[in-house]
Amino acid sequence: GAGVSQSPRYKVAKRGQDVALRCDPISGHVSLFWYQQALGQGPEFLTYFQNEAQLDKSGLPSDRFFAERPEGSVSTLKIQRTQQEDSAVYLCASSSGGGEGYTFGSGTRLTVV
Amino acid sequence: AQTVTQSQPEMSVQEAETVTLSCTYDTSENNYYLFWYKQPPSRQMILVIRQEAYKQQNATENRFSVNFQKAAKSFSLKISDSQLGDTAMYFCAFMNRYSGGSNYKLTFGKGTLLTVNP
Numbered sequence: 330g331a332g333v334s335q336s337p338r339y340k341v342a343k344r345g346q347d348v349a350l351r352c353d354p355i356s357g358h359v360s361l362f363w364y365q366q367a368l369g370q371g372p373e374f375l376t377y378f379q380n381e382a383q384l385d386k387s388g389l390p391s392d393r394f395f396a397e398r399p400e401g402s403v404s405t406l407k408i409q410r411t412q413q414e415d416s417a418v419y420l421c422a423s424s425s426g427g428g429e430g431y432t433f434g435s436g437t438r439l440t441v442v
Numbered sequence: 443a444q445t446v447t448q449s450q451p452e453m454s455v456q457e458a459e460t461v462t463l464s465c466t467y468d469t470s471e472n473n474y475y476l477f478w479y480k481q482p483p484s485r486q487m488i489l490v491i492r493q494e495a496y497k498q499q500n501a502t503e504n505r506f507s508v509n510f511q512k513a514a515k516s517f518s519l520k521i522s523d524s525q526l527g528d529t530a531m532y533f534c535a536f537m538n539r540y541s542g543g544s545n546y547k548l549t550f551g552k553g554t555l556l557t558v559n560p
Contacts, residue, residue: 431548
């Protein structure tokens with residue numbers, strides 16, 4: 330596609346519910362990143378994929394967070410047993426590699442109530 | 443680990459005037475990239491300008507230019523002829539230059555909210 334597409338745009342979850350956030354990167358982009366952006370803060374790195382391989386998951390805040398990219402294109406970020414502190418915007422970005430910078434999606438705003 | 447500091451949480455400027463947003467960073471690396479991203483209310487991060495640390499010449503992109511001071515680890519953004527559409531959050535970000543793996547990870551500052559007044 331022409332850009333990075335994320336869905337849903339908004340998600341309200343009850344505490345303890347599981348959620349799945351989808352990212353559809355630009356076709357052919359090898360690198361895919363997930364970031365978490367709390368209100369009033371800059372984005373913080375969660376995890377990185379190169380094709381289907383998850384090369385870095387050091388930013389995932391707990392074992393309730395899980396990401397996958399099984400076929401090297403679409404990626405899903407799953408949060409189990411959501412907590413209020415998980416409320417944030419989750420941004421996905423893709424890149425063809427190198428230092429050109431990424432293309433970001435518009436994010437999913439998750440609100441845990 | 444790299445850190446990026448934006449010391450101005452909010453700034454405002456009159457339309458058509460010039461404004462400068464500050465950014466400092468800390469790294470032990472010698473080769474890296476620096477970026478300014480704009481985030482309007484739509485939430486999408488939009489790349490404004492990019493600087494390669496090994497290039498001494500400051501990057502420019504139309505009304506946007508940077509003042510890159512490598513020794514001081516400073517990377518400020520100047521917006522000339524400000525327009526109402528420039529109103530947004532602006533984030534400074536750092537990336538290591540070496541290819542591969544999570545060297546492509548971006549480290550962001552906390553952002554500066556810029557308001558352009560008519």
